[in-house]
Amino acid sequence: IGSLDDLYNYIDLLNLWLFDKLSQQYPKMNLELLKGIQFQILKSDDNNSNRTPAHAIRFAPLEHLLDVIDEVEIQSFTDDMQRYSDILLATMIARARLSSSVSKYENLVSISMPNWAGIGAIRYIPSHININEQSEASSYDINTIQAELARKLQANDSAFSLGGETNEHDSMFYLRLGMIRKCDDLDVLLHKIADCGKETETALKYVEDMAEKIKIGIEKVQKDLQNENQQILAQEGLLRQLPVISNIMSWWSPSPTTSSLIMKGRSFDLNSGCIESTEDTYAYRMQIKKQSPHALTHNDEETVTLSTNPDLATNSTDTIPKQEEQQNQ
Incomplete structure (x- = not known):
């Protein structure tokens, strides 16, 4: 977190996140969200004219309770308050060291997100793309891999989500990192992104290569068929x-039926x-299916012969037991 202003704005976002969680989980508590300049953290050189409004959560049991709450619910409420406080503290620490942690990975870059209550945002850059020389094609590749990464990672971890800028300077997708429970979870998340990114990059590269081969093959087939058609036309x-x-x-x-x-x-x-x-x-x-010259055969002694009858294909080894049975008789 760069400056004190950024820190105070971020703390305000955390209070909003905490209020949202508690109000959804404990509606009978009837928590109240307040906003005013008196809730802003004071700086040494601050006066009332420079202070900006901040949010605070008000809990007044004698005034706001909507229903009778027993001791078990109060204990659960206090336990969750402690649990959420640990989450907020771990997330703040992870956000502060996000840039330094991301710098250890050559394919990851951190994205500034001042209005995001989570850790921050990460963008995976494929190995063949130079981040300083971006084009429309490279932006498309980056967006494709971010979307695929978000789909894979979200299936196992809700901390990941897909985001994207809409301004003219940066219109590419990125991965948003949400809240974490422990400070060490940041390294785990970054490691997941890096590993999954390499796997996705390899898979997409294979698909692109195969698509290029198919495209070249179609062009070659079209040319061959055109040449054959011209030869038939010249003969007939x-x-x-x-x-x-x-x-x-x-x-x-x-016309001759034996024409080639x-x-x-x-x-x-x-x-x-x-x-x-x-x-x-x-x-x-x-x-x-023709045997590849690099593939191992299942059984070198077993051969497959095709009958001259177009409707029949048999394995030559199937006739061996019958021949032995006839010899025994």
């Missing part, structure tokens, strides 16, 4: 491509990133 002629005349031409002069110029489909293998013909798929009525 333009008249065979017309709807009505093609029937007459086929009756008058049938046939339009073939293409498939994209996500594992290898290769483009393959779908000729085998249509020939055997099944998708043939």
Whole structure:
């Protein structure tokens, strides 16, 4: 916390947070939120004209109780007051050392949030982005990874939330850190952000690379199909491509059935990133999985043979027990 003014404003935010928690949890207490300059912390050089209004919580049991409250509820109220006080103290300490703690992580930067009662805000910067040379593409990447980080981290910890600036100087997302119970929790939260950020960055990079491969593959397939179509057109002629005349031409002069110029489909293998013909798929009525040269086989002695019958595919080892049974008979 930079200055005394920032400290006093932050303490005022903590009082608002405390009032919100207690009033929701103990509505029968009928707590009252007051605001006035007399509640502001005095500074040595302050006078009444320079003081700004601050908030305070008023609890007057004899005046404001809405219902009878027994001793157990009073004890619970005081215990929660102590628990919330410990949370506020731990959060204040963590907020004061947030910048120094974030500087230990190369991919994290702290974001100033004067109107936030929690610890503060963090932004994860991907490794391939220079924070000093930002562009529209880099801003998009940063926003994407912040949104994905918030989704993952919020699933296990409510201390994280997604925030974003709307001004012209900074319109990117960031992760807001809420209240903590212990001072050591700050290091745990930062470690979670750094680790999850690296995992998310790797996953997004893989998706981008795969999308680029698919894009290049589609362009290559389109070019190959266009070349095949031009070759067929050059061999058969333009008249065979017309709807009505093609029937007459086929009756008058049938096209050779053994022509190798046939339009073939293409498939994209996500594992290898290769483009393959779908000729085998249509020939055997099944998708043939080709063994990768780098993968280990399940059993080197077991081989798979495909029958010439397109509707039948059998494993050669399935016939071994039958042959042995015939020999025994």
